[in-house]
Amino acid sequence: MASLKDMRNRIASVKATRKITKAMQMVAAAKLRRAQEAAQAARPYAERMDAVLSGVAGRITDKTSGSPLLIGTGKDQVHLLIVMTAERGLCGGFNSNIARLARQDAMRLIGQGKTVKIMTVGRKGADNLRRDLGKNIVERIELAGIKQLGFSNAEGIANKVLAMFEAGEFDVATLYFSEFKSVILQKPTALQLIPAKIPEVDSSAPKGAMAVQEYEPSEEEVLGFLLTRNVSTQVFRGLLENAASEQGARMSAMDNATRNAGDMINKLTIKYNRLRQANITKELIEIISGAEAL
Amino acid sequence: MAATFKFELVSPERVLLSVDAEQAIVPGADGEFTMLPGHAPVIATLRPGVLDVSAQGSKKRLFVKSGFAEVDPARLTVLADKAFDLDDMTPSMLAAELKTAEAELVGAKDDEARMIADTLVSELKRLSSRAA
Numbered sequence: 038m039a040s041l042k043d044m045r046n047r048i049a050s051v052k053a054t055r056k057i058t059k060a061m062q063m064v065a066a067a068k069l070r071r072a073q074e075a076a077q078a079a080r081p082y083a084e085r086m087d088a089v090l091s092g093v094a095g096r097i098t099d100k101t102s103g104s105p106l107l108i109g110t111g112k113d114q115v116h117l118l119i120v121m122t123a124e125r126g127l128c129g130g131f132n133s134n135i136a137r138l139a140r141q142d143a144m145r146l147i148g149q150g151k152t153v154k155i156m157t158v159g160r161k162g163a164d165n166l167r168r169d170l171g172k173n174i175v176e177r178i179e180l181a182g183i184k185q186l187g188f189s190n191a192e193g194i195a196n197k198v199l200a201m202f203e204a205g206e207f208d209v210a211t212l213y214f215s216e217f218k219s220v221i222l223q224k225p226t227a228l229q230l231i232p233a234k235i236p237e238v239d240s241s242a243p244k245g246a247m248a249v250q251e252y253e254p255s256e257e258e259v260l261g262f263l264l265t266r267n268v269s270t271q272v273f274r275g276l277l278e279n280a281a282s283e284q285g286a287r288m289s290a291m292d293n294a295t296r297n298a299g300d301m302i303n304k305l306t307i308k309y310n311r312l313r314q315a316n317i318t319k320e321l322i323e324i325i326s327g328a329e330a331l
Numbered sequence: 332m333a334a335t336f337k338f339e340l341v342s343p344e345r346v347l348l349s350v351d352a353e354q355a356i357v358p359g360a361d362g363e364f365t366m367l368p369g370h371a372p373v374i375a376t377l378r379p380g381v382l383d384v385s386a387q388g389s390k391k392r393l394f395v396k397s398g399f400a401e402v403d404p405a406r407l408t409v410l411a412d413k414a415f416d417l418d419d420m421t422p423s424m425l426a427a428e429l430k431t432a433e434a435e436l437v438g439a440k441d442d443e444a445r446m447i448a449d450t451l452v453s454e455l456k457r458l459s460s461r462a463a
Contacts, residue, residue: 078345
């Protein structure tokens with residue numbers, strides 16, 4: 038049976054834990070707001086990019102002669118999975134959810150006899166996948182120490198991917214990240230990066246203005262430029278969504294932890310009080326029975 | 332009042348500028364072109380250079396580092412990888428930009444990257460010599 042002192046220490050330690058989780062929750066909430074703002078601010082660029090790209094790609098009628106970034110290499114033997122996760126843990130199922138989705142896909146592809154290569158962005162994803170798929174990891178990128186994600190970070194990753202593609206190291210690239218739906222809901226998502234999935238042209242949009250369009254220097258060059266740029270834009274989008282999701286996941290995980298610590302403190306306090314009363318009663322009985330014996 | 336069009340300068344990180352402009356001179360890859368309201372629709376890639384925007388009597392000079400411009404009669408959207416307002420730039424900031432650009436030129440792998448970096452370096456040199 039624990040002594041009163043042990044119980045007091047126990048309660049004090051849970052209270053200290055609750056303070057830490059509470060602080061982490063508030064930090065995550067502040068970071069989440071910033072991450073959301075960053076994601077919001079990046080949206081206009083991505084939207085214009087999508088619109089222009091679908092406009093240009095929709096006009097390319099000859100589907101066989103286009104850039105390999107758009108139509109692929111004609112094979113799908115070697116797959117590159119780019120798995121984006123957080124640098125740090127303590128954010129609920131965030132990292133393991135992404136890793137699980139990537140692992141399932143990797144196993145399925147391996148089962149079909151395809152070659153799978155994995156590029157991890159963020160330390161946690163590499164840690165998570167190392168056991169089962171360690172030999173498939175070809176590249177590990179860590180973004181630790183970066184306070185504010187910039188487009189240059191995304192460009193660095195995209196350039197690596199493009200260099201690998203040009204060297205013929207893979208046929209299909211898929212991006213794994215967590216889509217930010219809301220603070221309590223983040224959805225692990227797989228997005229095909231190469232060959233590019235062109236968003237469908239919105240048929241309800243007014244066609245008249247866009248119908249006659251000139252391109253400088255030429256349609257092919259503009260499309261080529263857009264396609265390479267699109268890779269970094271998508272990577273950037275993934276990074277930002279991931280950053281917001283991570284903070285959201287951490288916030289709700291820490292909220293849960295704080296609540297659990299509170300419950301635990303209540304239970305322990307009740308137990309402590311019972312024990313204290315029992316001790317007092319016991320002492321009283323001892324005194325009374327001692328007095329009666331005289 | 333002169334006719335205007337909507338000018339937007341967007342970087343991947345955020346919208347940098349959104350104004351009603353009367354005129355804009357855009358450094359296109361095939362040469363500079365002036366955009367006035369009612370311009371024919373064009374999609375053009377950009378080379379590093381200065382973008383001149385005249386809006387509501389004031390002139391803005393913006394430096395853009397590659398990207399593309401989407402033009403239609405009532406709107407000009409410039410999607411730039413990197414852009415900054417020249418009025419906000421100090422000579423030391425220009426020098427720092429020039430230094431990174433020169434490093435890029437040395438590290439450029441193919442002709443195209445070298446050409447872009449080269450244009451960037453010469454543009455920045457021109458600007459910093461003028462600012463000095």
